Amino acid sequence: MNALLLLLLLQATAPQFNVQLGTKVTPDTVTVGQRFILLLKARAPRGAKIQFPTGVDSATGASATAPQIIGTPLLDSVPDATGVTRTAAYRFTAWDVGQQRLGLGNITITLDGKTEYVSLADQSVFVRSVLPADTTLRQPKPPRPPIVLVPFNWWPLIAALIAIALALLVWWLWRWYRRRRAAPLPPFETAEREFARIEAMNLIESGEPERYVALVTDVVRDYLAARVAGVHRSQTTQQLIAAAAPVHAYAGGLAQLLSRADLVKFARERVSPDDARAVGQHARAIVRQVEDHFVALEKEKAEKTEKRAA
Numbered sequence: 001m002n003a004l005l006l007l008l009l010l011q012a013t014a015p016q017f018n019v020q021l022g023t024k025v026t027p028d029t030v031t032v033g034q035r036f037i038l039l040l041k042a043r044a045p046r047g048a049k050i051q052f053p054t055g056v057d058s059a060t061g062a063s064a065t066a067p068q069i070i071g072t073p074l075l076d077s078v079p080d081a082t083g084v085t086r087t088a089a090y091r092f093t094a095w096d097v098g099q100q101r102l103g104l105g106n107i108t109i110t111l112d113g114k115t116e117y118v119s120l121a122d123q124s125v126f127v128r129s130v131l132p133a134d135t136t137l138r139q140p141k142p143p144r145p146p147i148v149l150v151p152f153n154w155w156p157l158i159a160a161l162i163a164i165a166l167a168l169l170v171w172w173l174w175r176w177y178r179r180r181r182a183a184p185l186p187p188f189e190t191a192e193r194e195f196a197r198i199e200a201m202n203l204i205e206s207g208e209p210e211r212y213v214a215l216v217t218d219v220v221r222d223y224l225a226a227r228v229a230g231v232h233r234s235q236t237t238q239q240l241i242a243a244a245a246p247v248h249a250y251a252g253g254l255a256q257l258l259s260r261a262d263l264v265k266f267a268r269e270r271v272s273p274d275d276a277r278a279v280g281q282h283a284r285a286i287v288r289q290v291e292d293h294f295v296a297l298e299k300e301k302a303e304k305t306e307k308r309a310a
Helices: 155-182 187-200 209-227 237-243 245-250 254-266 273-309
Strands: 006-010 019-026 029-031 035-045 049-051 074-079 083-093 098-101 107-111 114-118 124-128
Touching: 019 114, 035 107, 187 209, 187 273, 209 254, 209 273, 237 245, 237 254, 245 273, 254 273
Parallel strands: 029 124
Antiparallel strands: 006 019, 019 035, 035 083, 049 107, 074 083, 098 124, 107 114
């Protein structure tokens, strides 16, 4: 091993072909933990396939203080006219003193369907101690137990995310419900609700028919302002009647109804209970007739749109 390159000729039992092997350990004597290089050079007849071992055998590898391969071997192959030469360079480190066997497996050489094995069992390195002579008999410490990595428990985090998602969903549904409740009703539904509220006040029975007339005509004004283009709640009676001209055919007696309400509200005209009830029925009829007109128009428009789409 001390020579620059040792070339050996190995003949296997009942050899099928010749194989040449050269080995070199650099340096041939190392200290504990020092890295060294094992150079192997094998030559076989042309066409042969040379395969070097990639690790130590199981018997050597089971010891924590045995020499260990660092990384992967560097391989090179050079064919010539009569054969092929393949080189492998291993990096080792040793962790115990004395003559240490490297523990490499056999070199496998295949040619024409025949296989030969070259043993590397005698490859070793000498590891010297750097301690004083009286401590060279020390025993290495046993290997430390492996570090146990406890896997992260994701379930609490997943449960927290699900809880947050559910809370956001409940919050969104609550806001949606509030917006839906706060959303204004369609004009006709609003008018019907106001008519019902006024009736529930029992103003006629309580001796306030004039107030009843004023309130139901205000509902008519609000409905027309919401449903008919150009009509506004703040308009005078004459202005509102003029702006509501497109629906006069469906709002018979609108002018008389609003004019009668103006006399009650501004001229303090007295109204009998029966007249007040008649005004209320007239107001409801006007709202319903105008709404039926708009519903028919919207239905007709939708049918025309469907026909064009078809």
